Amino acid sequence: MIAWLSEVLVLEQIYWYLAIPFTVLFIIQLVATFLGLGDGDGIEGVEEGLDLDSDLEFESSLNLFTIRNFITFFTVFGWSGITFSNAGMGTFSTLLLSTILGIIVMLIVSVLFYFTMKLTHNGNMQIEYAKGATCQVYIRIPAKRNGTGKVSITLQDTFRELDAMTDEEEAIPTGTVVQVKDVLSNSILLVEKITRGDE
Template identity: 85%
Template sequence: MIAWLSEALVLERIYWYLAIPFTVLFIIQLIATFLGLGDGDGMEGIEEGLDLDNDFEFESSLNLFTLRNFITFFTVFGWAGITFLNAGMGTSATLLLSTLLGIIMMLIVSVLFYFTMKLTHNGNMQIEYAKGATCQVYIRIPAKRSGIGKVNITFQDAFRELEAMTDDENAIPTGTVVQVKDILSNRILLVEKITGGD
């Protein structure tokens, strides 16, 4: 009985050592996420001295082994262990249940961030909607796809500046009104001069 009690006290101390610092990190992580610091995938912005980069590529897979999940796991693991030990559970049952709860919470957080990132990604520019739109040349577009120019275009309720090429025999000067014929790549438009354009 005394051996079990001392073992439980040592284990509870370990749980406290894990619960408190990871809870602090968890709260900082939550605040950073709600303030839009980093890309929502952990503590990258905080780790890099708040050197934040909002441009990110959406990844279609669940990332289980991230700093965010690591913090979540040990926060839940610590507080669950303290709770189960104070409820009078044995050390083996406490270790098993707190580990299980930590893993379950880690999976839940991963799934939530996966769908959040997917929604964010779906809200980004979908360049195929530019097809057929009219726009104005901002930087001269060389003839016969011999170089890249730029156009100012409005689509998806946003004003954008995108790269463009043309199949026209002559270069298209700045200020000319053109129409988007096709999409050549993720960010390059194929345009043609509109007869009667400026």
Template identity: 75%
Template sequence: MLETLSERGKNELIDRLTELVVLERIYWYLAIPFTVLFIIQLATTFIGLDSADGMEGVEEGLDVDDDFEPGSTFNLFTVKNFITFFTVFGWSGITFSNAGMGNFITLLLSAILGIVVMLIVSALFYFATKLTYNGTMQIEHAKGATGKVYIPIPAKRNGVGKVSITFQDSFRELEAMTDDENSISTGTVVEVMDVVSNRILLVKKNN
């Protein structure tokens, strides 16, 4: 009888250890590849945010998906967020498993921690991108806006003047040209019709 109980105990212990080894192996299988992806994701994102090319750099840094596209709403179910979740889930599972916690508690705590960190990182990326976008001028957005001339603009694109204009919630002073037959004097209200080059507007008098 005692030998039977002893054998049963040994078998249960072996089964439990086998289960722990299998689970910990799964955690390792998740932790390592997703950590590599997370590091790549983090690097490309912040390289994009620091790019001198403005918003084009941000778009290149965020090309995995559109969860941080400027103007978009906050999206939880994205490739970036899943990478973050499984990175944290894997390492948490390894840590809690080595600490001797039960399988259910390990799974539960790892999942909770993964979700919390995923939300934090996702929010940081989102707001960092929004701030970068708001501070980056996209001159194309000036089309249709109105402003005032403060350096006269020569007629028929014979020279460049300057206008004071507000777009993208920012006050800016930009160079401008016109196709009008007459020059546009200081203080005249103008409307932006097009963009001649990267920083030069094409304007006309706003009648």
């Protein structure tokens, strides 16, 4: 009887040791997400260091092994363990139910973040759509790709100012109407002057 009680008390202590720190991390993570800090997937520097999450850019796959999910699992596991233990459930039942509940909540959070990231990704600017569009030089563009300027362009029904370069022999001054010839690998527009025949 004493040995059983001792085992229960030690197990409950472990639940408390897990619940409190992971709850603090969970709250910090939640606040950071709502404030727009990091990428919404945990503590930014920690994740980069552990390299457990590749969601810095949107991926189509559902990634379960992330710092966010790790924190979520142990937060739920700790508190459900404390609850089931105080309810008088057995050690094995408490461990099993806490683990199942932790996994279920972790999966729910993963799915929610997956669809949130998907919506965000779909709403992002698709710069490839700029090809062939006409725009106006906002900041002078140096000749022969010797630097970048800026153009004002309406893209996906939104007015934007984007970086631009040109292959023209002379710099393109502010106010000139140009056409987007291509999009360079670093998301810079390659533009050219519109000749009278193109207008």
